[in-house]
Amino acid sequence: MKDFLLVFRNDYSTMPKASPEEMQASTKRWMDWIGGIAAQNKLTDRGNRLVPAGKVLRAGNVITDGPYSEIKESLVGYSLVKANSLDEATELAKGCPILKIGGNVEVREISIL
Amino acid sequence: MKQVELVPHLFRTEYRKIVSVLCKLFGIEHIEIAEDIVSDTFLLASQVWGLKGLPENPTAWLYTVAKNKSKDYLKHNSVFAKTIAKEIKLHAVASEEIEIDLSIKNINDSQLAMIFVVCHPCNSTEAQIGLALNLLCGFGADEIANAFLTSREIIYKRLQRSKEKLRAEKIKIEQPTSLEITDRLPAVLMTLYLLFNEGYYSSNQDITLRKDLCLEAMRLIYLLVGNEQTNQPSANALLSLICFHSSRFDARLNQNGEIVLYQDQDASLWNQELIEKGEYFLNRASQGSTISKYHLEAGIAYWHTIKADTKEKWENILQLYNQLLLIEYSPIAALNRTFALAKVYGKNEAIIEAEKIKLTDNHLYHSLLGELYAGIDNTKAISHLHNALTLAKSTTDQLFISNKILECEKAILANMRSFI
Numbered sequence: 001m002k003d004f005l006l007v008f009r010n011d012y013s014t015m016p017k018a019s020p021e022e023m024q025a026s027t028k029r030w031m032d033w034i035g036g037i038a039a040q041n042k043l044t045d046r047g048n049r050l051v052p053a054g055k056v057l058r059a060g061n062v063i064t065d066g067p068y069s070e071i072k073e074s075l076v077g078y079s080l081v082k083a084n085s086l087d088e089a090t091e092l093a094k095g096c097p098i099l100k101i102g103g104n105v106e107v108r109e110i111s112i113l
Numbered sequence: 114m115k116q117v118e119l120v121p122h123l124f125r126t127e128y129r130k131i132v133s134v135l136c137k138l139f140g141i142e143h144i145e146i147a148e149d150i151v152s153d154t155f156l157l158a159s160q161v162w163g164l165k166g167l168p169e170n171p172t173a174w175l176y177t178v179a180k181n182k183s184k185d186y187l188k189h190n191s192v193f194a195k196t197i198a199k200e201i202k203l204h205a206v207a208s209e210e211i212e213i214d215l216s217i218k219n220i221n222d223s224q225l226a227m228i229f230v231v232c233h234p235c236n237s238t239e240a241q242i243g244l245a246l247n248l249l250c251g252f253g254a255d256e257i258a259n260a261f262l263t264s265r266e267i268i269y270k271r272l273q274r275s276k277e278k279l280r281a282e283k284i285k286i287e288q289p290t291s292l293e294i295t296d297r298l299p300a301v302l303m304t305l306y307l308l309f310n311e312g313y314y315s316s317n318q319d320i321t322l323r324k325d326l327c328l329e330a331m332r333l334i335y336l337l338v339g340n341e342q343t344n345q346p347s348a349n350a351l352l353s354l355i356c357f358h359s360s361r362f363d364a365r366l367n368q369n370g371e372i373v374l375y376q377d378q379d380a381s382l383w384n385q386e387l388i389e390k391g392e393y394f395l396n397r398a399s400q401g402s403t404i405s406k407y408h409l410e411a412g413i414a415y416w417h418t419i420k421a422d423t424k425e426k427w428e429n430i431l432q433l434y435n436q437l438l439l440i441e442y443s444p445i446a447a448l449n450r451t452f453a454l455a456k457v458y459g460k461n462e463a464i465i466e467a468e469k470i471k472l473t474d475n476h477l478y479h480s481l482l483g484e485l486y487a488g489i490d491n492t493k494a495i496s497h498l499h500n501a502l503t504l505a506k507s508t509t510d511q512l513f514i515s516n517k518i519l520e521c522e523k524a525i526l527a528n529m530r531s532f533i
Contacts (some may be wrong), residue, residue: 002271028428031432031435031436032431032454034435034439035431035434035435035436035438035439035450036466036469038435038438038442038447039438039442039446039450039451039466039469039470040447040469040470040471041440041442041446041447043439045436046439060396071369
């Protein structure tokens with residue numbers, strides 16, 4: 001089995017400001033999805049979410065605040081899964097709750113250094 | 114208590130205490146001497162008490178005799194006296210007389226030290242469980258062989274080997290330091306958890322023996338929880354889990370020792386006292402910030418103590434299984450999670466998830482799919498149940514699956530009739 005990185009992207013500006021109840025329901029959906037991957041013994045690391053604030057460092061010591069306002073698809077989180085092929089890994093990504101709120105999942109095979 | 118019952122009872126409760134104290138005093142090289150002295154003490158007790166009747170305080174009698182026998186041994190065994198007794202004297206008090214301390218405190222300390230010795234990772238977990246039963250629970254090779262459904266010779270050899278291993282590794286019997294506790298408590302808890310499972314999930318028909326194993330595991334964890342240093346959230350969580358499970362002991366087996374499924378159990382047979390204890394220790398476990406798998410399993414077991422099938426109950430169970438799987442994958446957790454998922458989202462949703470699990474050589478996997486397909490596609494249900502029947506090993510499981518097949522066949526027939 002190979003390792004794959006699932007990268008979650010979404011537009012922060014369109015992400016709904018959730019009430020505590022909605023947040024709880026959302027956590028449940030994420031847990032049901034990730035639990036389903038774990039139940040297949042294909043979860044390597046549940047990963048993490050990323051906080052919106054960030055900095056970007058460019059050559060010449062140019063530091064800017066994260067390019068979020070103008071970018072539609074911000075990196076919002078990641079998980080690590082294992083699968084036999086890219087197709088199988090993509091199959092695991094189906095059902096990711098981010099798809100229901102306008103986001104997407106990028107599936108990338110990890111090439112071990 | 115009558116005398117016939119008293120000696121075995123005291124053997125169960127006192128043997129390990131005296132053995133622990135003597136082992137700690139003599140060191141790991143002389144476990145057998147400690148065991149022999151205590152066995153001799155009990156032999157003498159059954160002879161003398163049989164002739165003269167019970168002493169006023171049988172436990173104190175045992176302690177006194179064991180102390181004297183130990184001192185005699187130290188005096189008369191020249192080899193032992195020259196090598197070990199000197200060292201003991203150095204370690205012990207500076208007095209000439211070797212003190213054998215059978216106070217409650219030293220008994221508890223010695224037993225705790227012995228738990229950490231017995232659960233030392235130099236032995237395999239299987240060997241650790243055997244040692245725990247032998248040295249900490251006073252089980253003989255016969256009883257252990259019976260529990261493991263194997264021969265006395267195999268167990269005897271295994272015990273010898275694992276004691277030899279402890280000697281070879283020169284494991285010290287001493288109060289574990291707080292660093293050692295942090296380091297090794299997880300392994301100790303794991304062994305005690307497996308010891309409990311050995312009794313709870315055993316295919317052995319001997320219900321009394323199985324109950325004994327569960328009680329012994331519970332008692333040893335009590336010891337950990339009763340000690341300030343090892344009274345940690347994960348130990349409390351494990352104790353809670355074991356209390357919740359044990360509360361259903363009488364309800365989950367019928368008179369023939371066969372499993373009664375959870376949904377078919379008579380809830381009035383559930384032991385309320387143990388349920389309350391489980392809740393108490395679960396509360397104590399909720400201090401600190403780490404969640405162990407025992408916390409999650411105790412949470413799942415807690416929700417099972419509520420008989421009514423509410424949405425809240427199964428949603429909580431599902432979430433706990435999700436978390437459990439994130440900590441540690443196991444086929445049984447994967448299957449149980451899918452069962453909980455069916456309760457929350459319905460059978461159709463659960464079938465999709467179940468088929469992804471693909472544990473095709475596990476009879477429980479096919480039983481689950483049989484259960485999920487029943488009433489939705491009975492032909493598929495029957496096909497899965499037949500797979501389960503081929504894979505199941507115990508007669509109890511086979512009988513249960515056969516009944517399920519009959520039910521599905523009846524359902525198909527009833528359906529056909531309704532078309533005619």
